[in-house]
Amino acid sequence: MAWWMLVDDGSTHTPDYYKKWAPDLYKDPVHRWIDSYHILFPLMLFGLLYYLGGMSWLVWGGFVRTIFVLHTTWLVNSASHIWGYRSHSTRDKSTNLWWVALLTYGEGWHNNHHAFQTSAKHGLAWWEIDMTYLAIKFMSLIGVAGNIKLPKIRQASVAGVGVGALTGDELVDDPNEFVPSGF
Numbered sequence: 001m002a003w004w005m006l007v008d009d010g011s012t013h014t015p016d017y018y019k020k021w022a023p024d025l026y027k028d029p030v031h032r033w034i035d036s037y038h039i040l041f042p043l044m045l046f047g048l049l050y051y052l053g054g055m056s057w058l059v060w061g062g063f064v065r066t067i068f069v070l071h072t073t074w075l076v077n078s079a080s081h082i083w084g085y086r087s088h089s090t091r092d093k094s095t096n097l098w099w100v101a102l103l104t105y106g107e108g109w110h111n112n113h114h115a116f117q118t119s120a121k122h123g124l125a126w127w128e129i130d131m132t133y134l135a136i137k138f139m140s141l142i143g144v145a146g147n148i149k150l151p152k153i154r155q156a157s158v159a160g161v162g163v164g165a166l167t168g169d170e171l172v173d174d175p176n177e178f179v180p181s182g183f
């Protein structure tokens with residue numbers, strides 16, 4: 001019944017898998033430690049909630065919150081492939097969906113994510129609120145995050161030069177064209 005609380009140590013959670021797909025994180029002993037013992041953090045939080053507020057705090061702050069977060073995360077890969085708008089012509093059906101973005105702190109700008117898969121920032125238009133990116137930006141301000149990757153923005157051609165139909169800034173619609181950003 002509580003399968004969702006158990007440590008998932010399936011076939012993808014192997015050193016070889018991590019070395020291939022996240023070599024930079026695998027090199028960091030802190031990240032490896034967190035990956036091995038991540039179950040301790042929710043258990044400590046559950047204990048603290050029960051200590052502070054009893055069963056009602058444990059149920060609402062522990063169990064209900066965990067299930068809510070789990071389901072909103074899954075909405076990204078379901079609802080954000082069905083409803084919403086597409087800013088980029090990716091080879092899938094991903095969409096940007098505002099209410100999923102609000103529930104998931106920005107993950108619902110999922111078409112942007114598919115178009116720029118290594119970008120830390122998912123909300124690319126000014127109205128696409130991205131709380132996760134704001135948190136990353138805050139972490140960079142206090143010096144604990146760096147080399148943050150963003151989509152490369154290039155100026156569209158000026159009138160009479162190149163592609164005349166473009167105006168203003170144009171997002172480079174190529175996942176390979178990323179530049180690290182210092183802010």
Ligand SMILES: [Zn+2]
Nearest residue numbers: 077094110114
């Ligand atoms: Zn997707």
